[in-house]
Amino acid sequence: MPPDERAVVTGAPRVPGLLAASLVVARKDIVIELRSRSVILSAITFTLLALTIFFFAWDPTAVASIDLAPGVVWVIFVFVGLLALHRSFGVEQPTRAIDALVAAPIDREAIFLGKLLANLVFLLLVEVVALPAAAILYNVPVGAYALPLVGIAVLAAVGLVAVGTLFAAMSVNTRLAELLLPLLALPFFVPVILPAAQASARLMSGRPAAEVAGYIKLLAAFDVVFLVVCTLAYPYTLEE
Amino acid sequence: MKLSKLGILAVLAMIALYVRVIYFTPIEALQGAAQKIFYVHLPSAIMGFTAVGIAAVAGGLYLWLRDARLDRIAESAIEVGLVFLTVVLVSGPLWARPIWGTFWTWDARLTLTLFLWFILVGNVILRGAIDNPELRARYSAVLAILGAILVPFIHLSVYLFRTLHPKPILIKPSAPSMPPEMETTMAIAFCAFILLFAYLLHERYLLATERESALEHSERDDARVVQPMVAGHGA
Numbered sequence: 001m002p003p004d005e006r007a008v009v010t011g012a013p014r015v016p017g018l019l020a021a022s023l024v025v026a027r028k029d030i031v032i033e034l035r036s037r038s039v040i041l042s043a044i045t046f047t048l049l050a051l052t053i054f055f056f057a058w059d060p061t062a063v064a065s066i067d068l069a070p071g072v073v074w075v076i077f078v079f080v081g082l083l084a085l086h087r088s089f090g091v092e093q094p095t096r097a098i099d100a101l102v103a104a105p106i107d108r109e110a111i112f113l114g115k116l117l118a119n120l121v122f123l124l125l126v127e128v129v130a131l132p133a134a135a136i137l138y139n140v141p142v143g144a145y146a147l148p149l150v151g152i153a154v155l156a157a158v159g160l161v162a163v164g165t166l167f168a169a170m171s172v173n174t175r176l177a178e179l180l181l182p183l184l185a186l187p188f189f190v191p192v193i194l195p196a197a198q199a200s201a202r203l204m205s206g207r208p209a210a211e212v213a214g215y216i217k218l219l220a221a222f223d224v225v226f227l228v229v230c231t232l233a234y235p236y237t238l239e240e
Numbered sequence: 241m242k243l244s245k246l247g248i249l250a251v252l253a254m255i256a257l258y259v260r261v262i263y264f265t266p267i268e269a270l271q272g273a274a275q276k277i278f279y280v281h282l283p284s285a286i287m288g289f290t291a292v293g294i295a296a297v298a299g300g301l302y303l304w305l306r307d308a309r310l311d312r313i314a315e316s317a318i319e320v321g322l323v324f325l326t327v328v329l330v331s332g333p334l335w336a337r338p339i340w341g342t343f344w345t346w347d348a349r350l351t352l353t354l355f356l357w358f359i360l361v362g363n364v365i366l367r368g369a370i371d372n373p374e375l376r377a378r379y380s381a382v383l384a385i386l387g388a389i390l391v392p393f394i395h396l397s398v399y400l401f402r403t404l405h406p407k408p409i410l411i412k413p414s415a416p417s418m419p420p421e422m423e424t425t426m427a428i429a430f431c432a433f434i435l436l437f438a439y440l441l442h443e444r445y446l447l448a449t450e451r452e453s454a455l456e457h458s459e460r461d462d463a464r465v466v467q468p469m470v471a472g473h474g475a
Contacts, residue, residue, distance in 0.1 A: 163386075170379050174369035183365060184383065187358045190351075191393035222393055229389055233382045236303055239375060 018113070021106035025114020030121060032091060039087050040125060043080045047130045050076045051137050069138040070201040073130060074156075074193050077123070080130075081160045082185065084122045085168040086178045088115050093172055102238055112165065112234035119161040127153050145203040148212070152203075155219040156196035159226060163188040166230040170237045188226075195219050250439040253432035257425075265425040277335040279425055283433035284327040285353065290437070291321025292356055295363070296388035299381030308452070311377035314384055315367065316444035320437065322360040328353055348398040355394050359387040373452075 016024065033039055054072040055065065092098040101111050131153065135142045142149060164185050171180040195215035202212050243251065261279045268275035298314040301307075332350065333343040344350065363383050370376040418426065 166382075166386075170366075170382070173375065174366065174379075175371070176365070176369040180362075180366060180369055183358075183362045187355045187362065187394075188386065188390055190355060191390070191397040194397045218393070218397055225389065225393075226386075229386065233386065236378050236382055239372075 015105045016110075018107050018110050021110035022113035022117060024106075025101070025111055026117035026121070029088060029091075029115065029118035033118070033122070039084060040122065043083060043122070043126050044129050046083070047076055047080055047126055048133060050079070051130070051134055055137065065138040066140050066204060067201070069134050069140050070197050070204055072138075073134045073200070074197040076130065077127065077156070077160070078186070078189055078193060080126050081119075081123055081157075081164055082182055084119055084126075085161070085164040085185070086172070086181050088119050088165065089168045089172040090178070098238075108235040108238060109231050112169070112231055115169070116161050116165045116231075119165055120157060123157045123161055124154065127157060140204055142204070144206075145209065148203055148209050148216075149200055152196050152199050152212075152216065152219065155216065155223055156192050158223045159192040159219060160189060162223065162226045162230050163192075166234055166237065169234060173237075173239060191222050192219065244439070244442070246435065246439045246442060250432070250435040253428075253435045257428050257432040260425050260428055264421075266419065266421055268422075271339055274335050274338045277331050279429040281328060281331040281335065282426070283429045284324045284331065286430070287433050287437045288321050288324035288328055288353070288356070291317045291324060291441075292360070292384075292388060292391075294441075295321065295360075295384040299384040302377055302381045303385075308373070308377070311373075311380070312445055312448040312452070313441075314377075314380060315448055316441050318360055318363050318367075318380070318384065320440045320444055322357065322364065323440070324437065325353060325357045325360065329357060346398065348395055351398045352391065352394050356387065356391070359383070359390070363387070 015021075051072065054068070054076075058068055089098070092101070098111075102108065131142070131149070134140065164181075167181055167184040167188070171177060171184060174180050195218045199212035199215035199219075203209065257279065261276050265276065265279075267273055294317040295314045298310045298317060302310040302314060332353075336345070337343050363380055366383060367376055367380050370379060
């Protein structure tokens with residue numbers, strides 16, 4: 001039944017389209033998070049702590065901190081991302097609130113896209129804190145290439161949350177729950193982390209932006225393909 | 241355990257292959273005896289990658305047709321593929337140590353194989369963590385399909401590093417660059433590994449079928465026990 005027809009039959013207000021419904025779901029998740037601020041604060045603290053600990057895991061006389069920074073930053077994003085991703089579906093779990101979302105008169109893809117958007121906002125917030133913090137703590141002058149770096153960070157964040165949101169939706173329904181998420185997601189993060197880390201390392205060491213074009217194209221291709229595939233796959237991961 | 245006809249054929253072919261490889265195939269001039277691992281390594285790799293493809297296709301068909309047999313095929317392909325990819329990841333480093341001077345290198349093909357192995361392991365663990373067979377089948381299918389889509393991305397991303405792996409010498413536009421005796425051995429190796437793969441896949445499929453019917457029987461017995469309690473509800 002087309003959405004409009006259904007609205008007429010039930011006399012309910014007009015059913016929102018895919019994008020509008022996704023925004024509603026995303027807003028819901030962001031509002032929940034803003035009320036408690038539990039995840040964002042712990043994620044940012046975790047990021048700062050991890051930056052500190054990673055610094056002391058290498059011999060500073062052997063490895064320059066400028067060489068260390070890009071790798072460290074991307075590893076931290078992966079782990080913070082995993083934290084947030086599990087939470088995005090874990091928060092629905094205790095009261096089975098996901099059932100109400102599924103029963104709502106919106107496309108199932110909208111639930112996925114909404115969750116994805118909320119996760120993206122979350123990860124970008126962490127990046128906004130982490131990138132300047134890394135630049136300061138690791139003494140990396142980022143001013144000259146801040147723009148391409150931000151572009152890489154955004155592209156990579158989209159890729160991470162596209163795949164991660166789908167696997168979070170799946171792992172939350174298994175007996176292993178949050179233990180399973182990294183096992184499933186990490187292999188899929190490789191084509192995101194590898195180009196992102198390589199490209200940012202090259203930029204930070206002062207190489208021309210043209211040299212990282214290949215990596216950026218790869219990131220963009222990954223984003224497009226997995227955004228589409230994961231959105232289409234999500235309805236198959238719901239309990240029926 | 242009684243071997244099926246296919247099983248006997250597979251074992252005989254493997255024995256024939258080993259005899260041929262060890263006694264009747266010339267030793268490569270530069271690499272010496274280590275090159276002979278190639279006759280196990282390459283067919284295993286092809287079979288392992290084939291299994292990844294079978295799992296993805298069967299998974300896709302399952303999501304469409306919802307036939308439990310398709311899930312059993314995917315399940316079997318995942319586990320058998322894992323065995324073959326493990327052989328690849330063990331035999332490769334054994335060859336690489338004397339020839340490259342290192343067990344492991346982050347070459348495009350090595351990395352891709354390793355991550356496919358991780359995805360298959362993840363799929364086995366995922367299957368083990370879900371009790372509902374229908375949900376298990378769907379999740380496993382989604383992971384298998386995504387894994388297949390991931391292949392070109394991992395390959396491309398790692399390919400931006402320099403690759404060290406030998407270039408294809410058998411299937412390439414120009415003529416194969418192996419002496420005829422080695423070509424024959426490789427042909428035998430492929431036949432033997434295809435037979436072994438088919439045998440293992442079939443056996444694993446039968447096991448999945450038996451497991452399912454055993455589970456159904458035990459559930460029916462359980463249902464019989466609890467029936468008096470639910471009879472009042474018209475069940």
